[in-house]
Amino acid sequence: MALELKLYDTMTRTVQPLWAEDGEHFRFYCCGPTAHGPAHIGNFRAFLVQDVLRRTLEIVGLKPMHVRNLTDVDDKTIRGSRSEGKNLRGFTRQWIEQFHRDAEALNMLAPHREPRATDHIDQQIGLAGQLIENDLAYVARDGSVYFKVSAYPEYGKLSRLGEREISTQETTSAGRRNEADEYDRESISDFALWKSRKPEDGDNFWDSPWGQGRPGWHLECSAMSRHYLGDGIDLHAGGIDLCFPHHENEIAQCEGATGKRFARHWFHNAHLQVEGQKMSKSLGNLYTLADLTEKGYSPMEVRYALISGHYRQPMNFTLASLQSSRSALKRLEKAIEAHLDGSGMSKEEFKALAAPPFPTEWGLFEEAWRGLANDLNVSRALGGIFTGLARMAKANPGAVAPENDLKALAGIFYALGIELYHSGGETPAIVPEELQCLARERWQAKQDKDWAKADLLRKRLLAGGWQVRDRKDGYDLIPNST
Ligand SMILES: [Zn+2]
Secondary structure (H helix, E strand, O other), X not given: OOOOOEEEEOOOOEEEEOOOOOOOOEEEEEOOOEOOOOOEHHHHHHHHHHHHHHHHHHHOOOOEEEEEOEEOOOHHHHHHHHHOOOOHHHHHHHHHHHHHHHHHHOOOOOOOEOOEHHHHHHHHHHHHHHHHHOOOEEEOOOOOEEEOHHHOOOOOOOOOOOHHHHHHHHHOOOOOOOOOOOOXXXXXXXXXXXEXXXXXXXXXXXXXXXXXXXXXXHHHHHHHHHHHHOOOEOEEEEEHHHHHHHHHHHHHHHHHHHOOOOEOOEEEEOOEEEOOXXXXXXXXXXXXXXXHHHOOOOHHHHHHHHHOOOOOOOEEXXXXXXXXXXXXXXXXXHHHHHHHHHHOOOHXXXXXXXXXXXXXXXXXXXXXXXXXXXXXOHHHHHHHHHHHHHHHHHHOOOOOOOHHHHHHHHHHHHXXXXXXXXXXXXXXXXXXXXXXXXXXXXXXXXXXXOHHHHHHHHHHHHHOOXXXXXXXXXXXXXXXXX
């Protein structure tokens, strides 16, 4: 029986089955991080929900082609690089590397392509030029290029905002993205495709047919999505805060240039609050992964907490929810261990079951699968895991658990990206930053096949009290005493 995955589509406001238009790959694009500082848990909620989608697509056999961009030029990155006295590339590189480390720790699968905005300036200039040719954009006196919203009647179809609402939203701080000094715009709703060079841009400008400058932020996603995935894609994802104006602008840019539908499906996750409050710098609740691991929580506990609510519901993230995640993971580990013992299967063998070919029948974990397949309802899936395990214990007290049930269970964990036996203890040990640094260097040495260096670093880590255990796609640091 073929598996089906249904998901809520923001454009039609209905739940729709997903399918690949070209019959080969499910092509989907996610708006990625801006490389100006560490990503916070609000950013990671979106990326983790997308990761669960990607994994579930793999299970239903839709062969995802996943593209997520890196914004490495905008007001924030330029300001950051100039205040640190670094060039833009060097400044953004450190935050891209940090993002990759966090993403790996959170067990996020790397996208198939991860393009940077500054590597695709030509594509962005080409797109802006096409829009000028199609009479949907104009060049202002200072050489900036603007999209003319009034020339594109379909503008606002995703967020379903009327003309008046669009101009009001545009003038609020949430709707605008540092687009001050744009007095050459014909209308307040028009948005920049290309920004002419300003003194505060420093060395960060490129040549274009309209003079020196840099692309407007909205343009990169349209240009790179087209470049890597073609004109019409299967799905576009992002946090709900990006729906307007960013995604609305992406649609206008792509459809205005090509005359073809940009994305067949729009996938948005609701926002995140922390301890019942909006996340903000002033409240000090813009938690990064490092903030939470310093408090003693493991990345897997953070992942569990961030995916466990329904993606369409706003989530209230609390430190207490991390405690609950810890105990839920421990309960799962304990329950599964009992079945593994009964079946003579090791934890590694169980983990290895979470690989293709994925099950098409879910047995005791049918309810868990249905949760995922029906609009990625992770809380229903998690409930289904616990009831499935309870039924398994009842059906096979102390006896062998059927391998197909264990395989189904491992498949659900794969979709959720939950790796067991990774959560923190009661008093978790924290790897000191300098040793984490050595471990990363060692991993890099291994990738470079510099075995002598890798071995030396392994010994230094051991002397510091930590053993390295390599996995296929990474490593774990384990306290030497255990
Ligand atoms: Zn985007």
